Amino acid sequence: MSTLQEEISRRRTFAIISHPDAGKTTLTEKFLLYGGAIAQAGAVKGKKNARAAVSDWMEIEKQRGISVTSSVMQFQYEGFCINILDTPGHQDFSEDTYRTLMAADSAVMVIDGSKGVEAQTRKLFKVCAMRHIPIFTFVNKMDREAKDPFDLLDELENELGIETYAVNWPIGCGKEFQGVYNRRGQHIDFFSGVSGKRRADREEVLLDDPRVGELIGADRWQQLRDDVELLGAGREFDMDEVRRGRLSPVFFGSALTNFGVEPFLEAFLQMTPPPLSRTADCGVIDAFSPDFSAFVFKIQANMNKAHRDRLAFLRICSGKYEREAEVFHVQGGRKLRLSQPQQLMAQEREIIDEAYAGDIIGVFDPGIFSIGDTITTPGKKFRFAGIPTFPPEHFSRVSPKDTMKRKQFVKGTEQIAQEGAIQIFKVPDTGMEEVIVGVVGTLQFDVFRYRMHSEYGVELRMEGLPYEVLRYIRKSPVEEKELNLSSDVELLEDYRGHKLLVFSSPWAIDFTLRRNPGLELVETLQEL
Numbered sequence: 122m123s124t125l126q127e128e129i130s131r132r133r134t135f136a137i138i139s140h141p142d143a144g145k146t147t148l149t150e151k152f153l154l155y156g157g158a159i160a161q162a163g164a165v166k167g168k169k170n171a172r173a174a175v176s177d178w179m180e181i182e183k184q185r186g187i188s189v190t191s192s193v194m195q196f197q198y199e200g201f202c203i204n205i206l207d208t209p210g211h212q213d214f215s216e217d218t219y220r221t222l223m224a225a226d227s228a229v230m231v232i233d234g235s236k237g238v239e240a241q242t243r244k245l246f247k248v249c250a251m252r253h254i255p256i257f258t259f260v261n262k263m264d265r266e267a268k269d270p271f272d273l274l275d276e277l278e279n280e281l282g283i284e285t286y287a288v289n290w291p292i293g294c295g296k297e298f299q300g301v302y303n304r305r306g307q308h309i310d311f312f313s314g315v316s317g318k319r320r321a322d323r324e325e326v327l328l329d330d331p332r333v334g335e336l337i338g339a340d341r342w343q344q345l346r347d348d349v350e351l352l353g354a355g356r357e358f359d360m361d362e363v364r365r366g367r368l369s370p371v372f373f374g375s376a377l378t379n380f381g382v383e384p385f386l387e388a389f390l391q392m393t394p395p396p397l398s399r400t401a402d403c404g405v406i407d408a409f410s411p412d413f414s415a416f417v418f419k420i421q422a423n424m425n426k427a428h429r430d431r432l433a434f435l436r437i438c439s440g441k442y443e444r445e446a447e448v449f450h451v452q453g454g455r456k457l458r459l460s461q462p463q464q465l466m467a468q469e470r471e472i473i474d475e476a477y478a479g480d481i482i483g484v485f486d487p488g489i490f491s492i493g494d495t496i497t498t499p500g501k502k503f504r505f506a507g508i509p510t511f512p513p514e515h516f517s518r519v520s521p522k523d524t525m526k527r528k529q530f531v532k533g534t535e536q537i538a539q540e541g542a543i544q545i546f547k548v549p550d551t552g553m554e555e556v557i558v559g560v561v562g563t564l565q566f567d568v569f570r571y572r573m574h575s576e577y578g579v580e581l582r583m584e585g586l587p588y589e590v591l592r593y594i595r596k597s598p599v600e601e602k603e604l605n606l607s608s609d610v611e612l613l614e615d616y617r618g619h620k621l622l623v624f625s626s627p628w629a630i631d632f633t634l635r636r637n638p639g640l641e642l643v644e645t646l647q648e649l
């Protein structure tokens with residue numbers, strides 16, 4: 122195998138998704154510990170007394186108390202070169218979170234064993250499912266009281282519409298959690314160890330070994346054997362189904378105490394695919410092709426206010442990137458050299474000389490890139506399939522406090538929307554004195570307000586609107602303005618003139634459709 126082939130085949134690029142507090146950061150941190158990328162627990166999270174926080178590209182934003190970024194980390198483990206894409210939780214949730222999933226080849230879904238599937242997981246899962254990428258489930262916090270594992274599997278299947286296969290099975294939970302049964306190896310991994318240790322001590326004992334009875338008690342041993350039998354009667358493992366994203370391998374463990382984390386990482390790395398081929402307008406681009414290609418999945422503006430610079434994040438889709446090499450920016454129609462290519466290696470951001478398919482690099486963007494742009498080896502002019510826009514769920518009516526600032530207001534809103542941080546709409550037949558801003562996560566409103574003030578000198582008047590769902594009008598039986606709309610629905614248009622409706626609840630959609638026979642609505646622009 123050539124070096125190129127070897128380098129690409131050892132890469133694994135995945136996103137971690139979860140509802141806030143399920144343990145995503147803790148799990149990521151344990152991965153980095155095992156990979157030797159960090160030496161101490163707490164380093165990722167940036168706890169008060171710990172070392173620098175790394176899961177955040179935007180230190181400046183953090184000082185301002187606004188963290189808006191999804192971060193990327195690379196580390197090595199047992200010969201694999203792993204790129205983890207973190208997806209921010211809580212109110213930092215934004216379209217970027219969704220876009221990050223476009224750059225991943227698989228996803229790890231972290232679930233809190235006592236809570237099961239929660240709202241944010243459901244949303245992120247939907248995007249992964251849309252891409253048919255493999256989804257691995259880690260049921261965390263088994264050292265606490267957890268739901269019955271069979272019930273958890275049912276919940277995953279019913280709530281998310283994906284089949285599951287338990288790769289291992291927990292032995293007890295809460296204080297009684299002692300380990301997991303490994304179905305493939307038919308042995309039990311007993312764990313003992315304390316939080317913060319580099320690895321939990323792990324001991325393998327075969328299920329039928331009488332020592333198991335001594336270790337966990339006769340009743341629990343019997344229960345385990347019954348559970349294992351019941352699982353055996355269920356569905357079989359099918360790697361093809363995993364690869365198609367239709368079957369999720371499920372692992373149980375406790376990230377905090379290290380129980381089950383390393384067996385999970387090992388099995389997961391064996392099951393996840395190396396960089397996947399991507400579809401472009403000229404056909405499928407093989408990741409292992411020697412020609413470099415990449416697409417921009419995220420743009421981060423204003424890392425450094427003094428320079429007004431932007432950082433474009435590229436997912437390399439094929440071949441090898443070399444620092445000095447010329448590349449072709451397809452949408453811009455010109456050749457260029459990527460400037461200051463950098464990667465986040467666990468704790469530091471480093472300028473890199475080369476990177477391979479599967480890797481994520483950040484490059485300095487003088488304002489030429491847009492989300493979804495393709496960058497190739499000169500001479501190749503294909504475009505990767507675009508990144509979908511995700512429907513906003515929060516809306517505000519926005520205007521400048523000072524009407525004299527109208528020009529800056531228009532410029533700022535348009536530029537920030539072009540970067541993909543917000544989506545802007547207007548009421549048909551009105552000017553730009555007032556826009557309707559739509560976002561996926563409410564923190565984006567604060568960031569927008571902040572940036573309009575600091576970068577464009579415009580103070581905003583913002584009025585929250587009660588809408589939470591958007592639908593584009595594909596077909597209208599009458600002129601859109603004549604539609605029969607109730608007071609909780611509003612007609613808007615985007616800046617390319619597409620008409621759409623915003624609703625205060627999903628039920629209002631049905632109601633509107635019933636009142637307007639012949640009206641056709643779609644969720645995304647792509648479906649128009």
Ligand code: G4P
Binds near residue numbers: 141145261264
């Ligand atoms: P997130 O990134 O998904 O939001 O979750 P994070 O890892 O920050 O974990 C959320 C809380 O859950 C943290 O506690 C963390 O210590 C705890 N946690 C994570 N994994 C486990 C686990 O396996 N078992 C138990 N019992 N707890 C777990 P916190 O009190 O919010 O923060 P901290 O002060 O402990 O850091």
